[in-house]
Amino acid sequence: MPFAEVRPLVSDPATARRLAKDGNIDLLVGQMVPGKAVSFRGEITDASCYLGSHMHAYDHAFCAKLCAASGSPLVFIPDQGAEIYLVLSERNGIRLPENVLDRIGVPGIVVKGKVLNSDGIRALAVEGLAP
Secondary structure, eight states, X not given: OOHHHHGGGGGOHHHHHHXXXXXXXXXXXXXXXOOEEEEEEEEEEEHHHHHHHOOOSGGGHHHHHHHHHTTOOEEEEESSSSOOEEEEESXXXXXXXXXXXXXXXXXXXXXXXXXXXXXXXXXXXXXXXXO
């Protein structure tokens, strides 16, 4: 099925589940991502600009949001430590919360979620902003 036909199914999970069942295809949409619960302070930004030129923070926030809106993956840069995390949603196939997306490019936010390491890739499944 072409991407253009799959994209609208994000807002119609019942139809997606029916199509997957009819095609005998595994569908993990809505399932919780496993991992160790954490709370981190840092910044969410787009992977393309950060990994390509280390652009991030306030001056880059608008560009980061445009890149994310166009499908660029997101990364989390913690305030402390050298590890960068691929950002995942807490549930497979479900968008990040709007208040998290609004904070792309803003340093010093605190997020809660789960950390996982799979095949050498560190990821942070973001549940939301921490109080």
